[in-house]
Structure formats: C-alpha cells, structure tokens
Amino acid sequence: MPGQAAAPPQNGSVGPAASTHGVGAPGAGPGVHGGAPGAGATAHGTGTPGAGPNVHGTGAPGAAPAVQGASALGVSPAHGAHIPAPAPAPLPAPAAPVPHPAQAPDHHPSPSSASGTQAQSPQSLQAPAQVPLPAQASQPPSTPWQHYDPWAAAPLQQNGAPVDSKSSRRKRVRRLLVLGAVLIALVAGGLGGAVGAYLERNGGIEDVELPQAGTEAKGRAPDSVAGIAASALPSVVTLHVSGSDAQGTGTGFVLDERGHILTNHHVVDAAGASGDISVTFSGGQSAKAKLVGGDTGYDLAVVKVSGVSGLKPLPLGNSDNVQVGDPVVAIGAPFDLENTVTSGIISAKERPITAGGQSGDRSDVSYVDALQTDAPINPGNSGGPLVDSKARVIGINSAIRSADSGSDLESGQAGSIGLGFAIPINQGKRVAEELINTGKATHPVIGVTLDMDYAGDGARVGTKGGEGGAPVTKGGPGDRAGIKAGDVITEVDGRPVRSGEELIVKTRAHRPGDRLELTVERDGKERKISLVLGSADGD
Numbered sequence: 001m002p003g004q005a006a007a008p009p010q011n012g013s014v015g016p017a018a019s020t021h022g023v024g025a026p027g028a029g030p031g032v033h034g035g036a037p038g039a040g041a042t043a044h045g046t047g048t049p050g051a052g053p054n055v056h057g058t059g060a061p062g063a064a065p066a067v068q069g070a071s072a073l074g075v076s077p078a079h080g081a082h083i084p085a086p087a088p089a090p091l092p093a094p095a096a097p098v099p100h101p102a103q104a105p106d107h108h109p110s111p112s113s114a115s116g117t118q119a120q121s122p123q124s125l126q127a128p129a130q131v132p133l134p135a136q137a138s139q140p141p142s143t144p145w146q147h148y149d150p151w152a153a154a155p156l157q158q159n160g161a162p163v164d165s166k167s168s169r170r171k172r173v174r175r176l177l178v179l180g181a182v183l184i185a186l187v188a189g190g191l192g193g194a195v196g197a198y199l200e201r202n203g204g205i206e207d208v209e210l211p212q213a214g215t216e217a218k219g220r221a222p223d224s225v226a227g228i229a230a231s232a233l234p235s236v237v238t239l240h241v242s243g244s245d246a247q248g249t250g251t252g253f254v255l256d257e258r259g260h261i262l263t264n265h266h267v268v269d270a271a272g273a274s275g276d277i278s279v280t281f282s283g284g285q286s287a288k289a290k291l292v293g294g295d296t297g298y299d300l301a302v303v304k305v306s307g308v309s310g311l312k313p314l315p316l317g318n319s320d321n322v323q324v325g326d327p328v329v330a331i332g333a334p335f336d337l338e339n340t341v342t343s344g345i346i347s348a349k350e351r352p353i354t355a356g357g358q359s360g361d362r363s364d365v366s367y368v369d370a371l372q373t374d375a376p377i378n379p380g381n382s383g384g385p386l387v388d389s390k391a392r393v394i395g396i397n398s399a400i401r402s403a404d405s406g407s408d409l410e411s412g413q414a415g416s417i418g419l420g421f422a423i424p425i426n427q428g429k430r431v432a433e434e435l436i437n438t439g440k441a442t443h444p445v446i447g448v449t450l451d452m453d454y455a456g457d458g459a460r461v462g463t464k465g466g467e468g469g470a471p472v473t474k475g476g477p478g479d480r481a482g483i484k485a486g487d488v489i490t491e492v493d494g495r496p497v498r499s500g501e502e503l504i505v506k507t508r509a510h511r512p513g514d515r516l517e518l519t520v521e522r523d524g525k526e527r528k529i530s531l532v533l534g535s536a537d538g539d
Contacts, residue, residue, distance in 0.1 A: 223389045228329045229341045231391040233282045235314035236331045236384060237261060238338040239289070239303070241268055243275035251332035251384030252279070252303070253314045253393065255432060262432050263383030264398055265294040265301040265366075266356060279305050282339055293435035297443060297508065299355060299366035299398055300428055302435045314385060317392030319424035322346055322371065330375040330397055330420070332384030344375030344418075350495075352505035353421050355399045367501065369509035370421035371395045377420035386422040395422030430511060444512045444533035447476020448483060450500040458490040458521065459503035481531035484522065491519035507533065 220226035235254045239261075241247060250267030254260075261279065268291055271277050277289040287305040294301030326346045334340055351372045356364040373386060377397050386395035401419035434441045449471045451462040461478075462471040463485050471485045472478050483489075489497055492506040493516060510516070512535035520527050 222391075225329055225341070225343045228387060228389065228391045229331065232314060232329070232331055232385065232387050233339060233341075234312045236282055236339070238280045238333040238336075239263060239267055239383070240278045240280070241271045241275060243270045243272045246270035249333055249336045249380050250382045251380065251397070253383075253385045254311050255302070255436075256313050257311050259305040259308060259311060260292065260432075260436055261289065261303050261305065262396065262428060263301055263303065264396065265296055265299045266364075267383045268294065268301050268303060269296075269364075277303055279303070280338065281308075293439040293441070295431060295435065295441040296356065296364045297366055298423070298427065298431045298441060299368065300396070300423065300431045300435070300441070302432055314387075315390075315392045316425055316429055317388050317390070317394040319371065319394050319426045322349065322388070322394050322424075324348060327389050328373055328375055328394070329387050329391075330373070330377055330381060330384060331387070332377070332381030332397060334376075334378035334380040336380055340381075342376040344373050344420075346371060347374050347419075348372040350509075351421060352502040353399060354501050354505075366398075367505045367508050368398060368421065368423050369427070369505045370399070371424055373420045373422060374418040375420060376416040376418070378415050381420075393425050395425055396428050397422050424509070427509060440537055442512055442535045442537060444507055444510050444514065445477065445536045446483075446507060446516075446531065447473035447478040447534055450503065452500045454488075454500065456488070457498055458488040459497055459500040460488045461485050477531045477534045481518075481529045483518075483520065483529060483531075486522070488521040489518050490521055490526070493517050494519075 220230065222228070222231065237252050237254065239250045239252055241250070248267065248270050250263055252261040252263035252267070255262050268277060271291065277291065278286060279289045280286045285308070287308050289303040289305045292302040292304050324346050327343065328346055329341060329343045331339070331341055349371055351370045353368050353370050355366045355368065371386070371394070373395075375386070377400050381397045384397045385393045386397055388394050397420060399421040400416055401421075402415065403417055431441045449462045449465040449469075451460045454460040461483060465471045465473075472483055489503055491497060492503065495506070497503050497506060507516070510533055512533050514533050516531055516533060518529045518531065520529050
C-alpha cells in the first residue's frame with residue numbers, strides 16, 4: 001500500500017507535524033481526530049500522495065520530508081487556521097520508561113495505518129518537541145525522553161565531583177571556623193598591638209589625667225621629722241648682719257618671751273660695735289636686733305629684739321642625756337635658704353674641736369667639746385638649733401669639717417660632707433644666762449700655762465708663763481693641787497687627753513667651781529691630782 005513506505009529523513013532531521021492523532025483525507029484542511037481528506041499534516045496516520053509532512057507515520061512515495069524545528073511547529077493548516085506555539089512546560093522528574101508511541105497502539109487508528117508500522121525517526125530521539133493538542137485531541141502516550149531531567153542525577157560540585165557526605169561537610173566547616181577564628185585573633189592582636197603602641201607613643205587619644213592621691217590630714221606624728229619641724233620652726237629665726245667691712249647670714253632661736261635670741265658669735269661678729277642686725281621670723285616678720293653680749297672662746301652670742309609679741313621660746317633639752325645614734329633635726333638658713341630642715345643622728349659625743357683663729361693672736365679661737373652629727377649643716381646654719389625627737393634643743397650648730405678647709409662654718413665653703421658639730425646645750429645655757437645677766441661669760445681655769453708646741457701625747461705644762469710670768473699661777477687651782485712646771489696631764493676624769501687644745505676643751509665643758517680628777521706624769525711616774533676649777537672673765 002502506498003502508506004507503508006516511509007519517507008527517508010532529509011538533512012538528518014524529522015520533526016513532529018502540526019496535527020496529531022488524526023487522519024486527513026486528500027485535499028482537506030487541518031483535520032483532528034478524523035479531518036477531511038487532503039489535510040496538510042497527519043500524525044500517527046497515513047497520508048495520501050502529495051500530502052504535507054508526515055510525523056511518526058508513513059508517507060507515500062514522493063512525500064515531502066518532515067522537518068524538525070520552528071518551521072514544523074509553525075506550519076499553517078490548508079485553510080489558514082493557525083495552531084499556537086505552546087508555552088514551555090516544566091520538566092517533570094524522571095519516570096520509568098514508557099513504550100514509544102510508535103510501539104503503542106494508536107488510540108485513533110486510521111484505516112490506512114492498520115496494515116503498516118510507523119517508523120521512528122532517529123532524529124526525533126534527539127530533540128523531541130511536543131505541540132499542545134487542540135481541545136478535541138487526546139494526549140498521546142509519553143516517550144521516555146519527555147520526562148528526562150539531566151540534573152536529577154547525583155548533585156554535582158563546581159568541579160563536577162560528587163558532593164561530600166554530611167560528616168565531611170561538618171569537618172570542613174569546623175576547619176574553616178577554626179581557621180577563621182585564628183585569622184581573626186591574629187588580625188585583632190596585630191591591630192591591638194599597633195593601637196597600643198600608637199597610644200603609648202602618643203599619649204592616648206584623650207587628654208591625659210594622671211592618678212593622684214586624695215587630700216590627707218596635715219598633721220604628723222610629733223616625733224616624726226615633719227612633726228618636729230612643725231613644732232620647732234616658729235621659734236627659729238634668720239639673722240642678716242652687715243658691718244663696715246663685712247656682712248653675713250646665720251640662724252638663731254628664741255630663748256624667752258622677752259626677745260632674747262641665742263646664736264653663734266661668729267654670726268654677729270661682722271656687725272661690730274655699729275653694724276646692723278636684722279631678724280626674720282619663720283612667718284616672714286622682720287625686726288631689728290641689738291647685741292646683748294658674746295664670747296669668742298665659746299663662740300656664743302645673745303641678741304635681743306624689741307616690740308615683738310607672740311614669741312614662742314624653743315624648749316631646751318639636756319645634752320648629757322644624748323646617746324650616740326639618737327635621731328636629730330637641724331634647722332637653719334644654709335646659703336640664705338631660710339627655714340631649711342635636715343635630719344640625721346648623733347654620730348659621736350665630746351668631740352674636741354677648735355674653730356676660728358683668723359686673727360693673728362688666735363684670740364678668736366673657740367674650744368668646743370662638741371656633739372658630732374651627720375645631719376647636713378652648711379654655711380648659714382651657724383647658730384641654729386639641733387633638736388631631739390621631742391623638738392628640744394640639745395645643741396647649737398657651729399662648725400663643719402669640709403673637704404677643702406678647716407672646721408669653721410664660714411670658711412668651709414665646700415659644704416657638708418656629713419661631719420657637723422654642735423655646742424652642747426648645757427654649755428650654751430650657762431653661757432647664755434651669763435651673757436644676758438652680766439654681758440660677759442666666765443671661763444673655768446686650772447691656772448697653768450700650756451706648751452702648745454708639745455708634740456707628745458698629753459698636755460704639758462710650760463716651763464715659763466706668758467709675758468715672762470710663772471707657768472703655774474701662784475695660789476691658783478693648779479698650784480694648790482700641786483701641779484709643777486713640766487708636768488704632763490694625760491687624763492681628765494678618766495678620759496685621755498692627747499693635746500693642749502683638748503685639755504682646754506675638756507676644762508671649758510665645766511663650770512667654774514667644778515672638781516676635776518687629773519692624771520699627771522712627772523719623771524716617768526703617774527699621780528692623781530684633784531682640783532677645783534677657778535674662774536676668769538671672758539672676752
């Protein structure tokens with residue numbers, strides 16, 4: 001039969017016709033489910049010779065080949081009817097293979113196809129295109145390729161490898177989290193270090209406000225240096241002295257409410273008989289002062305201010321009670337820096353020192369059985385008080401041992417090296433009382449002339465006296481005790497004596513009328529002599 005011969009594909013493509021499941025008679029328009037003869041296209045049926053494209057059917061010899069693509073979908077029926085192009089439908093999930101329509105029985109068999117088989121074009125497997133049927137047409141059986149989803153297979157990674165399992169993904173996520181945390185920590189540490197270094201170099205980004213202690217009570221323990229200074233300072237004064245050819249600065253302290261002030265003789269010596277003495281108190285008030293009396297041998301002087309009220313005397317201690325190592329405080333005006341406070345200890349007692357001696361006849365030499373202290377004392381401290389832990393005067397600062405000169409405070413301009421000397425207050429009290437009461441101080445004497453050139457150990461009595469007189473004053477204390485010319489005095493009250501200056505110092509540490517026990521060497525033999533000190537007027 002003519003409908004049994006299949007038309008060979010042209011250009012390797014055979015596409016579906018515009019109509020499906022219908023048989024058309026020759027010359028008819030578009031037939032669906034039994035159209036008139038002559039339809040332009042038939043599906044799953046036979047076409048008469050000269051008919052249009054035949055899809056999934058057989059065509060008569062000489063029939064035009066079926067063409068796949070847009071042209072097949074856009075074939076116009078014979079009478080101008082237009083079959084609209086379908087909207088693409090979503091691809092369903094893959095399903096079990098179903099028989100190809102060519103193998104399944106036709107739901108609407110055509111008489112012309114009953115004895116023939118419909119050939120399946122190979123090209124139809126490559127790109128099956130479905131055209132929606134008109135309302136009158138039934139849905140043809142689905143092919144295996146109609147529901148094929150190429151992405152429904154195992155999920156693919158970007159590189160095409162299968163996706164890791166859930167545990168692998170979790171491990172990878174944990175590794176990424178750990179790595180991220182490490183990176184964040186490193187970045188944060190670096191930024192923090194950079195910011196910290198910048199702030200340290202540049203003092204921060206805000207105004208600097210330094211920590212500070214709050215306000216505290218101003219009071220201090222009475223036996224502390226601050227407490228001692230607070231108690232003693234109101235009684236300490238600074239003296240400014242000027243004369244015809246000299247001037248100087250020193251220190252003093254108030255003895256009583258009448259205005260008497262004790263200081264060193266070498267402080268006021270520059271004023272002479274007509275000089276000026278000005279006193280400045282710790283509160284800043286100033287007043288003129290006049291000399292009451294002085295003694296070069298003791299290096300002590302008393303001045304007095306008038307018309308000043310509210311004076312606070314400084315209490316006097318007892319220098320005999322002082323022990324080596326006791327704490328002390330020195331107050332004065334070193335280099336005119338008034339109200340200066342320094343502290344230290346008693347380094348030694350009964351240090352025999354001499355100070356002064358600038359005059360040719362050495363009449364200005366002072367002999368002091370001194371207290372030694374390491375409290376810093378400098379020029380300007382002269383005459384100031386050395387006080388104990390109860391703010392009581394135990395000495396009058398008078399001399400220092402400097403690295404480049406003698407012991408006089410005014411000549412030792414090198415400053416303190418920790419060797420300061422103070423006149424014991426017991427001696428100062430007695431001299432001050434005599435100066436206030438009589439204008440002069442008395443000196444205890446033995447009544448002998450000493451050989452100051454003797455280089456041996458001890459103080460030797462000279463072989464001749466001053467101005468041609470006897471070396472032992474007739475009827476004096478030494479004469480009555482049996483001292484002879486040439487005797488060597490080696491001890492006073494059991495303490496060694498090494499020179500004539502030291503014997504004078506030991507003697508002047510006592511009052512007139514005090515009894516001394518002397519050890520004397522004569523002709524190589526020692527003997528003990530007891531005597532009562534006499535009195536001589538001072539300068």
